[in-house]
Amino acid sequence: MTITATTGHGERPAQPAAAGVSLGAGLLRRDDLLATLDRVTTRKVTVISAPPGSGKTSLLRMWSDWSSMDHQVAFVSVARDQQNAQEFWLAVQDAIRRSAATTDSPSRTTPPSFDGDAMVDTIISELAEQARVVVLIIDDLHELRSTEALNQLDQLLASLPTSAHVVLSSRRDPPIRLHHLRLADEVAEIRADDLGFSERETRELLAGSAIGLSDAGVSALYQRTEGWAAGLRLAVISLSGHPDPERFVAEFSGTDRAIGEYLMAEMLERQPIEVQSMLLRTSLVDRMNGDLADLLVGRSGSERMLLALEEANAFVVSLDAQRTWFRYHHLLADFLRLELRRTLADEVPDLHRRAARWFTDRGDVIEAVRHLVAAGDWPDAARLVADHSFRWVLDGQVGTIRTVLQAFPEGASADHPDLALAHAAAELNQGRLEEAATQLTLAEAHLQSAPSTRHQRLTVAIASLRLALARRSGQFSEVIEQVELLDASMADPSTEPTAMGSELRAVALLNLGIVETWSGRFDDADRHLTEGAALAQAIGRPYLELGCRAHQGFPSRLVSLADARERAHQAVALAERHGWDDRPMLAPALGTLANLTIWAGEFDEGEQWLRRAWEAGEAHIDPAVAVLVHTATGMLNSGRGQNQLALGDFEAAAQAQSRLSGVHVFAAGITAWRAATQARLGMPDEARASLAGFSAERERTTGISNARAVISLAEGDPTAALDVLREVQNAAPADGCPPYVLEEAHLLSGIAHLRLGDRNAAAAAAEAALATAEPDRLILPFVMTDAAELLDTIPRHATAHGALLADIRDVLRGAPAPSTDRERLSRAEELSPSELRVLRYLPTNLTRPQIAQELSVSVNTVNTHIRNIYTKLAARDRSTAVQRARELRLLSAGRLGISRH
Amino acid sequence: MATPPDLYTIRIGGRLGVTTLSAFPTMACDLRRGETVLTGPLDRSALFGVLAQIEALGLELLEVRQSKAR
Numbered sequence: 001m002t003i004t005a006t007t008g009h010g011e012r013p014a015q016p017a018a019a020g021v022s023l024g025a026g027l028l029r030r031d032d033l034l035a036t037l038d039r040v041t042t043r044k045v046t047v048i049s050a051p052p053g054s055g056k057t058s059l060l061r062m063w064s065d066w067s068s069m070d071h072q073v074a075f076v077s078v079a080r081d082q083q084n085a086q087e088f089w090l091a092v093q094d095a096i097r098r099s100a101a102t103t104d105s106p107s108r109t110t111p112p113s114f115d116g117d118a119m120v121d122t123i124i125s126e127l128a129e130q131a132r133v134v135v136l137i138i139d140d141l142h143e144l145r146s147t148e149a150l151n152q153l154d155q156l157l158a159s160l161p162t163s164a165h166v167v168l169s170s171r172r173d174p175p176i177r178l179h180h181l182r183l184a185d186e187v188a189e190i191r192a193d194d195l196g197f198s199e200r201e202t203r204e205l206l207a208g209s210a211i212g213l214s215d216a217g218v219s220a221l222y223q224r225t226e227g228w229a230a231g232l233r234l235a236v237i238s239l240s241g242h243p244d245p246e247r248f249v250a251e252f253s254g255t256d257r258a259i260g261e262y263l264m265a266e267m268l269e270r271q272p273i274e275v276q277s278m279l280l281r282t283s284l285v286d287r288m289n290g291d292l293a294d295l296l297v298g299r300s301g302s303e304r305m306l307l308a309l310e311e312a313n314a315f316v317v318s319l320d321a322q323r324t325w326f327r328y329h330h331l332l333a334d335f336l337r338l339e340l341r342r343t344l345a346d347e348v349p350d351l352h353r354r355a356a357r358w359f360t361d362r363g364d365v366i367e368a369v370r371h372l373v374a375a376g377d378w379p380d381a382a383r384l385v386a387d388h389s390f391r392w393v394l395d396g397q398v399g400t401i402r403t404v405l406q407a408f409p410e411g412a413s414a415d416h417p418d419l420a421l422a423h424a425a426a427e428l429n430q431g432r433l434e435e436a437a438t439q440l441t442l443a444e445a446h447l448q449s450a451p452s453t454r455h456q457r458l459t460v461a462i463a464s465l466r467l468a469l470a471r472r473s474g475q476f477s478e479v480i481e482q483v484e485l486l487d488a489s490m491a492d493p494s495t496e497p498t499a500m501g502s503e504l505r506a507v508a509l510l511n512l513g514i515v516e517t518w519s520g521r522f523d524d525a526d527r528h529l530t531e532g533a534a535l536a537q538a539i540g541r542p543y544l545e546l547g548c549r550a551h552q553g554f555p556s557r558l559v560s561l562a563d564a565r566e567r568a569h570q571a572v573a574l575a576e577r578h579g580w581d582d583r584p585m586l587a588p589a590l591g592t593l594a595n596l597t598i599w600a601g602e603f604d605e606g607e608q609w610l611r612r613a614w615e616a617g618e619a620h621i622d623p624a625v626a627v628l629v630h631t632a633t634g635m636l637n638s639g640r641g642q643n644q645l646a647l648g649d650f651e652a653a654a655q656a657q658s659r660l661s662g663v664h665v666f667a668a669g670i671t672a673w674r675a676a677t678q679a680r681l682g683m684p685d686e687a688r689a690s691l692a693g694f695s696a697e698r699e700r701t702t703g704i705s706n707a708r709a710v711i712s713l714a715e716g717d718p719t720a721a722l723d724v725l726r727e728v729q730n731a732a733p734a735d736g737c738p739p740y741v742l743e744e745a746h747l748l749s750g751i752a753h754l755r756l757g758d759r760n761a762a763a764a765a766a767e768a769a770l771a772t773a774e775p776d777r778l779i780l781p782f783v784m785t786d787a788a789e790l791l792d793t794i795p796r797h798a799t800a801h802g803a804l805l806a807d808i809r810d811v812l813r814g815a816p817a818p819s820t821d822r823e824r825l826s827r828a829e830e831l832s833p834s835e836l837r838v839l840r841y842l843p844t845n846l847t848r849p850q851i852a853q854e855l856s857v858s859v860n861t862v863n864t865h866i867r868n869i870y871t872k873l874a875a876r877d878r879s880t881a882v883q884r885a886r887e888l889r890l891l892s893a894g895r896l897g898i899s900r901h
Numbered sequence: 902m903a904t905p906p907d908l909y910t911i912r913i914g915g916r917l918g919v920t921t922l923s924a925f926p927t928m929a930c931d932l933r934r935g936e937t938v939l940t941g942p943l944d945r946s947a948l949f950g951v952l953a954q955i956e957a958l959g960l961e962l963l964e965v966r967q968s969k970a971r
Contacts, residue, residue: 051956051959052956052957052959053959171956172956230959255916256915256916256934256935256936257915257916257917257918258913258914258915258916258917258918258921258937258960258961259915259961260958260959260960261915261917261918261920261921261958262915262918265918265920330957331957331958331959334957334958335920335921335958338920338921338923338924338958339920341923342919342920342923
């Protein structure tokens with residue numbers, strides 16, 4: 001480990017020795033404090049709050065290295081100025097996993113998506129399932145600047161499993177709501193006074209560091225430092241090998257200079273000149289390895305010096321088990337930076353530039369930008385951002401763009417033309433289309449002055465953002481025009497593809513396919529999206545591939561409902577493989593799945609997909625997606641007889657449509673459903689007003705005629721309804737009337753016949769409706785038209801669609817979905833304990849080998865369990881398994897023995 | 902920033918050396934016996950910036966006093 005590396009691990013004796021044991025220069029095993037920690041960590045939460053240099057970290061490290069074996073310690077140090085909730089929680093999770101494993105667990109790839117609340121739930125369940133009591137130490141909590149993460153930490157503390165304890169260490173009282181825990185006497189506190197060294201400990205520390213000092217000298221040192229841990233440690237470093245320790249103490253006691261600065265200056269001065277040089281010149285990076293330090297210092301040998309300083313406990317801390325990465329104690333780092341700026345001010349910009357180059361070479365653009373900005377090289381930093389923006393967009397890492405933009409001082413970011421591109425991408429992602437357009441215009445204007453080496457790259461990036469912007473604004477025809485401008489071959493398959501770059505071509509195909517989808521040109525869309533997905537896959541852009549596949553789940557003349565559903569599931573599976581299953585890009589697939597399951601009458605499953613579609617967030621900013629998801633929500637509410645709610649949903653869908661310049665494929669359907677819902681709610685006038693403006697030609701195939709029939713029925717005029725419906729029922733197949741419209745027409749005419757007392761005609765219409773519904777199991781229209789009475793007209797055994805009829809009756813009675821839910825439920829009870837254990841990992845991002853490692857079993861075993869889980873839950877893939885498990889509450893708190901709010 | 906920032910006087914334990922004083926370039930300093938007095942006009946964010954510096958450098962904050970702008 002770090003500080004106690006030379007002393008090794010061991011179990012602390014049950015009876016702490018009376019005397020402290022020195023751990024080398026400046027460190028003392030402080031048994032009283034360790035015993036205090038042993039005692040207080042039986043409470044849920046321990047807060048250690050004291051100024052820098054009070055010895056918080058040393059104490060916690062020591063305690064975690066030496067604490068007894070009946071609990072495991074997970075240690076997290078919050079990174080300096082941590083603003084990223086995801087990074088923080090991943091570090092917490094890693095620490096918990098590492099504390100459990102005997103060997104280091106493999107590093108995981110960071111998923112670009114992140115749901116903090118879900119992460120807290122995961123951490124709670126992971127804490128609960130550890131074999132031993134876990135003490136989670138979060139050190140340097142004052143560095144956590146993310147309000148989001150702090151709120152989530154609140155949540156974690158409120159729902160902490162009984163087998164877990166948390167220690168929070170901070171320079172100041174953390175902004176965490178602890179009063180509930182305080183009332184329950186579950187909070188312990190350790191403050192600066194508790195941490196200070198006693199005179200006896202001061203003496204033991206000096207003795208352990210082999211420093212000969214008179215009793216008077218020890219007293220003087222203790223008085224002067226007031227037991228401040230960092231002061232004593234610094235003094236010990238200076239005193240080690242000092243020719244005249246008494247004189248040092250006398251001078252120190254005699255001066256009235258500020259203690260920390262005096263001692264740090266002393267310590268620095270006593271280092272060899274090359275160590276001083278290294279300390280100063282490396283102080284401006286937050287962390288370093290030997291290579292980076294050598295580059296900054298301009299000579300080799302830094303790693304050796306860093307290791308020696310760490311071993312001497314000289315305020316250098318290694319960050320990894322291999323001891324290749326280091327950082328300075330924050331107190332020392334801050335002092336060194338001041339000293340560097342004071343004594344070597346001229347070098348500072350160049351040092352930042354060197355660091356930036358090093359980070360650029362390693363692909364750490366964020367860190368590189370930070371250093372370029374610190375060097376005052378804003379234009380270079382902006383160029384770096386511009387050159388990487390397109391790649392980040394392609395890989396779905398818009399969050400990275402936002403982080404990088406934050407590194408720029410406010411004035412610089414507003415008007416530097418090279419940043420316009422990045423700003424445009426960030427604004428577009430947030431749905432602020434006007435701002436995005438302004439930034440893109442800026443970027444275009446600046447393009448003229450860009451050197452030819454960058455011209456091509458920037459042109460491509462701008463073109464692709466223009467396409468996405470036009471698509472987002474719903475300017476469907478404009479997108480198609482722009483694509484044609486870029487490449488005539490794209491819109492016209494007869495021409496040969498030009499040499500447009502593969503990435504831009506894939507982006508163009510994606511945007512083209514999306515607008516064709518929303519415009520209802522499904523055949524063209526399918527061709528372009530299939531090509532786009534294949535191309536994206538070939539050039540290694542999985543995020544683009546996902547974008548294409550997420551829009552391919554729409555049924556059409558060429559794609560059956562079952563195939564559409566299968567495609568949408570494949571898109572979800574692809575997203576899961578990359579940990580992107582809550583990305584906005586997936587929302588269309590989730591919305592489609594919701595739609596398709598609701599059409600099949602599987603309302604509960606449909607509701608789950610809807611929830612995920614809303615959570616993905618895209619529906620909040622992209623009107624075309626909003627149309628889809630609002631409509632599906634309306635369908636669900638309508639299917640559940642909640643017409644008032646459904647009306648609100650259809651109105652919201654219409655509202656979203658009005659934000660598009662083009663006409664959404666759902667537009668007419670929304671109008672029809674909205675009018676029908678109004679009619680059912682007894683508002684025929686409003687319903688007619690909704691339908692105003694449609695031409696008779698389009699009415700038949702879009703459901704508008706059906707809505708007129710619903711209005712007539714509501715007004716008590718079944719004959720008028722039959723007149724309108726006849727045209728729909730007689731429409732030639734070539735008119736392309738979708739099955740659901742035809743089916744609804746049959747049902748409505750059946751109801752009209754029934755009102756007119758013609759049971760035979762009603763039964764014939766009902767049978768026709770069943771025949772139309774059968775291929776795709778379109779159950780929803782029966783529910784929306786409330787066809788229970790109509791179905792009773794069909795004589796027993798006189799239908800060719802008995803099974804479907806039984807399912808429909810179940811749904812009409814409000815029984816759970818017609819699929820095999822009840823069967824699934826009883827089988828699910830049979831999940832074995834080991835299967836349940838594996839099941840709990842399915843919502844995580846862990847791969848099967850990683851799950852195997854977590855559970856200490858072989859991959860084959862995990863595969864067998866997962867296969868059984870899928871069978872028992874009738875799941876097709878990981879996402880549906882999780883879905884089913886959630887519905888069946890197999891992942892819920894009770895099963896895991898977790899207490900939650 | 903229409904209104905001029907208020908004048909603050911901040912007392913710190915111990916005499917500060919040039920290195921630490923360089924962390925407070927906008928403040929006038931007065932080294933007294935066993936303490937340092939920093940004085941300067943600060944708006945609220947500047948004030949908290951100075952306090953954060955004092956904390957980060959492990960200095961002993963004795964007193965913060967505000968007087969009206971000059």
